Amino acid sequence: MGADSLLDIQNLKLDLPDGRRLLEGVSFQVQAGEALGVVGESGSGKSLTAMSVMGLLPGLRASGQIVFAGQDLVGLPDKSMRKLRGAGIAMIFQDPMTAFLPVRSIGAQIDEQIRLHQPLSRREARARTVQLLGRMGVPDPVMAAKRYPHQLSGGLRQRAMIAMALSCSPDLLIADEPTTALDVTVQAQILTLLREIRDEGAGVMLITHDMGVVAQACTHVAVMYSGLVVERGPVRDVLDRPLHPYTQALLAAIPPLEGPRPERLPTIPGQPPTPENRPSGCVFAPRCSFVRPDCAVRPALIETEEGRRVACVLYAA
Amino acid sequence: MIAALLSRIGQMALVIFGISVLVFCIFFATPGADPTARIAGRGASPQVMERVRAEYGFDRPLPVQYVRMMEKLFVSRDLTSFVNHGQKVVPEVASAAPVTLSLVVWAAFFWVAGSLGIGIVSAVMRDSWVDRFLMVLGLIGLSMPVFWLGEVVNLFTQSRWHDTWMFRWVPPLGYVPLTENPLGWARSLLLPSLTLAVSFMGLYARILRSELLSAMGEDSIRTARAKGAGPARVWLWHGLRLSWLSYVSLFGLDFAQLLGGGALLTEVVFALPGVGRLTYQALATLDLPLIMATVMYAAIFVVIANALVDGIYTLLDPRIREGQHGR
Numbered sequence: 001m002g003a004d005s006l007l008d009i010q011n012l013k014l015d016l017p018d019g020r021r022l023l024e025g026v027s028f029q030v031q032a033g034e035a036l037g038v039v040g041e042s043g044s045g046k047s048l049t050a051m052s053v054m055g056l057l058p059g060l061r062a063s064g065q066i067v068f069a070g071q072d073l074v075g076l077p078d079k080s081m082r083k084l085r086g087a088g089i090a091m092i093f094q095d096p097m098t099a100f101l102p103v104r105s106i107g108a109q110i111d112e113q114i115r116l117h118q119p120l121s122r123r124e125a126r127a128r129t130v131q132l133l134g135r136m137g138v139p140d141p142v143m144a145a146k147r148y149p150h151q152l153s154g155g156l157r158q159r160a161m162i163a164m165a166l167s168c169s170p171d172l173l174i175a176d177e178p179t180t181a182l183d184v185t186v187q188a189q190i191l192t193l194l195r196e197i198r199d200e201g202a203g204v205m206l207i208t209h210d211m212g213v214v215a216q217a218c219t220h221v222a223v224m225y226s227g228l229v230v231e232r233g234p235v236r237d238v239l240d241r242p243l244h245p246y247t248q249a250l251l252a253a254i255p256p257l258e259g260p261r262p263e264r265l266p267t268i269p270g271q272p273p274t275p276e277n278r279p280s281g282c283v284f285a286p287r288c289s290f291v292r293p294d295c296a297v298r299p300a301l302i303e304t305e306e307g308r309r310v311a312c313v314l315y316a317a
Numbered sequence: 318m319i320a321a322l323l324s325r326i327g328q329m330a331l332v333i334f335g336i337s338v339l340v341f342c343i344f345f346a347t348p349g350a351d352p353t354a355r356i357a358g359r360g361a362s363p364q365v366m367e368r369v370r371a372e373y374g375f376d377r378p379l380p381v382q383y384v385r386m387m388e389k390l391f392v393s394r395d396l397t398s399f400v401n402h403g404q405k406v407v408p409e410v411a412s413a414a415p416v417t418l419s420l421v422v423w424a425a426f427f428w429v430a431g432s433l434g435i436g437i438v439s440a441v442m443r444d445s446w447v448d449r450f451l452m453v454l455g456l457i458g459l460s461m462p463v464f465w466l467g468e469v470v471n472l473f474t475q476s477r478w479h480d481t482w483m484f485r486w487v488p489p490l491g492y493v494p495l496t497e498n499p500l501g502w503a504r505s506l507l508l509p510s511l512t513l514a515v516s517f518m519g520l521y522a523r524i525l526r527s528e529l530l531s532a533m534g535e536d537s538i539r540t541a542r543a544k545g546a547g548p549a550r551v552w553l554w555h556g557l558r559l560s561w562l563s564y565v566s567l568f569g570l571d572f573a574q575l576l577g578g579g580a581l582l583t584e585v586v587f588a589l590p591g592v593g594r595l596t597y598q599a600l601a602t603l604d605l606p607l608i609m610a611t612v613m614y615a616a617i618f619v620v621i622a623n624a625l626v627d628g629i630y631t632l633l634d635p636r637i638r639e640g641q642h643g644r
Contacts, residue, residue: 056542078548086545093543098536103558103634113544148635164544 005029005067006203007053007172012064012074014048014057014227020275022048024227024283025064027301030172030220035194035204037218037235039211039250041272044224046207050174053205054091055081069171087117090165094177096157100149106157107133107145110164117168132163136193155186162193172203179213191217211254215239223247226273226283229301233308243310246284282313290314329620336616340609341383350603352399373399390610400602406610410592414614416492417591419502420583421575423510428517429568435518436525441552443530451522458519467512467586474508490588509587513580517571521564528560535559562633566626573622577615 007030014023023045030036038046051057053066055073066073068089073081093099100109110132111125120128126145133141136159149157158178165173175194179187194217198204206218214221214235222232223244231244242248249268255261270287279285281296288295294313301311344350354361357369370376374385389396390407398404435455439448474484486504493501532538533556541555571579581593588594592611599607631638 054543056539082545082547084545085543091543093536093540095536099540101537101541101555101558102636112546116545116550150636 004031006032006069007205008065008067009049009053010065010067012049012052012062012066014045014052015061015063016275017059017061021278022060022227022275023052024278026224026227026229028222028229028232030203030205032171032203033198033201034220035198035206035218037214037221038205038207038224039209039214039221040224041209043226043272043274045227046209046224047176048227049224050091050176050205050207053172053174054085054089056085083117086113086170087168088170089172089174090168090170092158092161092165092173092175092178095181096154096161097149097181099161100157102149105146105148106152106160106164107147110145110160110167113164114167128167129163132167133160136160136163136166137189138163154182155189158182158186158190159193162190162197166197170202172205173197174205174207176207177209178206179208179210187213188216211239211251223250226278227275228283228311229309230284230312231308231310232301233310237308243304243308243315244284244312245288245290245314282311325624329624332620333613333616337387337609337613338383340612341379341386341605344603344605344608345379347603350605352605355603356399356402386606386609390606390613396606396610398604398606400604400607406606409607410595410610410614413590413592413595415494416589417576417578417580417584417593419492419495419506420510420513420580420589420591421572423506424513424517424575424580425568425572427511427514428521431514431518432521432525435522436529437552437557439522440526440529440533440556441548443526448526452526455519455522458515459523460519461516462582463513463516464582464586466515467509467583470508470512471586492589492591509583509589512587513575513583521567524567525560525564528563529556532556532559562630565629565633569622569626569629570619573618574615576622577618578611579615 009029010027012023012026013021015021026045026049028036028038038049040046048057052060052062053068053073055076055078062074064074068084073084100106107126107129110129111122114120114125114128115122118125129145130141133144138144138156138159144152144156144160149160152160158181162178173194178194179190182190191213194204194206198219204218206213208214218235220233221235221238222229223238223246224230225246231238231242231247238247239251242251246268249266252266253268255265268287273279273283273286281298282288283298285291285295292313294316299311299313299316301309302316303309304315352373353366353370353375356373357366361369374382377385386396394405394407396406398406398409435451439451442448471490474487475490478484479487487508488501488505491505493505495502529552533552537559538551538555541551546555576592578592578596580591581597583589584591584593585597592614595607596611596615598604599611
């Protein structure tokens with residue numbers, strides 16, 4: 001890993017203007033043709049990380065490095081950032097109902113993105129839009145482009161959203177909980193779409209709290225907790241052999257598909273810390289069952305084996 | 318579609334009928350409003366009173382009088398004033414209408430342009446001193462009574478500073494028809510329409526600012542940014558698109574009520590012979606036919622504007638077309 005990564009986030013910190021720290025140093029990479037699943041509880045900073053990559057967090061101070069295709073995005077002027085948004089990096093949002101402008105047809109909104117980045121005529125843009133919608137499996141794409149968001153079903157809306165995100169062939173696609181608002185069958189179709197996009201060579205960063213989604217659609221996974229990445233590695237390794245106690249607890253909380261149903265699902269006691277009372281040592285220590293005195297010093301994210309990193313004293317050399 | 322249109326027209330007719338009945342009843346319930354005494358003149362003999370009463374039909378039951386008045390107003394259009402004998406009220410209103418229309422169109426132009434500018438600038442620069450200054454300015458404009466402002470404008474432009482370079486161009490109070498002298502028309506209406514526009518400008522700017530700011534928090538605006546749209550495009554194309562619904566509906570109703578005579582105070586202060594001033598005269602002399610004519614005229618405008626606003630609403634927001642507003 002290193003220079004050839006599509007997206008290389010190094011020690012990204014994010015502060016509120018009043019000094020509270022929302023992200024405590026997030027580091028991970030996304031390679032072209034890979035899908036990185038970013039998982040964690042609500043408030044762990046997954047979406048904030050994504051929004052910082054997009055540069056959509058005015059009013060928050062970011063420090064560290066977000067290197068996209070050789071260019072550091074932290075502190076990049078908005079004008080240069082604007083050229084990247086939508087063209088180099090595109091984003092899919094959680095709820096396609098509210099993410100589309102309700103008062104314009106979805107075709108017009110996709111056309112707009114195409115025309116923002118490419119010198120195409122209205123007609124050419126629309127032809128491209130229809131083609132994209134068709135590729136996303138939207139039936140009757142010519143008519144669908146003329147419909148308003150509220151006239152489409154949730155699954156079609158999310159397909160349209162993905163069509164819009166892909167309209168300028170981005171190198172990196174960020175999907176912020178793209179399937180949370182959808183039912184399970186539609187969810188599977190959307191994940192298949194995401195896999196196809198990845199197979200075509202784009203990098204995908206998939207934010208979710210659903211381990212099942214990660215298993216289906218991702219090649220790598222980064223587990224976030226309280227503004228930090230606590231573990232990351234290839235999906236199969238992490239899901240089969242979780243190292244960090246938090247990842248272990250997360251995976252244990254998934255009900256088993258086979259065998260007797262447990263009386264109660266194991267849960268993680270306590271609440272994740274808020275930015276104000278985040279411990280100075282290991283952020284997970286207060287809820288961890290393996291807590292030891294040396295957890296008072298925050299462990300670094302160290303490499304334990306090829307491609308796997310974990311931030312826990314249990315694996316310190 | 319046609320059924321909806323018919324039911325809409327039926328509703329409109331019902332509203333206008335209700336208003337006319339109300340005005341009619343209130344007039345005859347007003348003490349001292351007896352039209353017989355006014356028409357017959359001061360100190361008329363009982364015989365003359367009796368004759369007038371019979372001639373004008375005041376001895377008939379009220380419903381009959383109402384129907385006859387409506388028939389004269391809408392069908393034969395020869396309803397005459399009770400105060401100025403022989404003066405027909407329908408042509409009176411018709412000749413006053415262009416004055417009011419000119420005034421209100423000018424004012425609407427000023428207040429829409431002004432409030433768009435002020436509203437957008439203060440929303441973009443929210444919580445800065447510019448925003449605070451503009452909003453205080455808007456509040457001042459909003460709370461200045463239009464008759465007072467008009468008198469102050471007159472005081473300065475007609476007498477105190479009239480002979481300075483600033484206001485030498487101001488014509489004397491009154492109206493110049495457009496067909497007669499277009500430049501004079503514009504000149505005679507500039508100050509009245511600005512005066513009328515001030516309070517609306519303040520109100521509309523404040524409404525637009527708050528609507529725009531709440532719209533900017535929507536997810537779809539975040540999407541617009543994520544698409545790579547620049548700030549101007551995000552604010553004007555996406556933000557305004559989401560926030561001008563209440564602005565447009567408010568505008569439709571205000572515009573209509575002004576056309577219908579709501580600019581009464583401005584017209585009186587600037588001596589413009591418009592519908593508002595006619596209404597004022599009619600009320601001052603308790604002249605039922607003229608009151609009826611001006612009120613009906615206003616009611617028709619407001620009712621039509623209401624229907625138009627509803628129509629425009631569905632154009633602006635496709636969600637309303639299917640009756641499922643909300644998200």
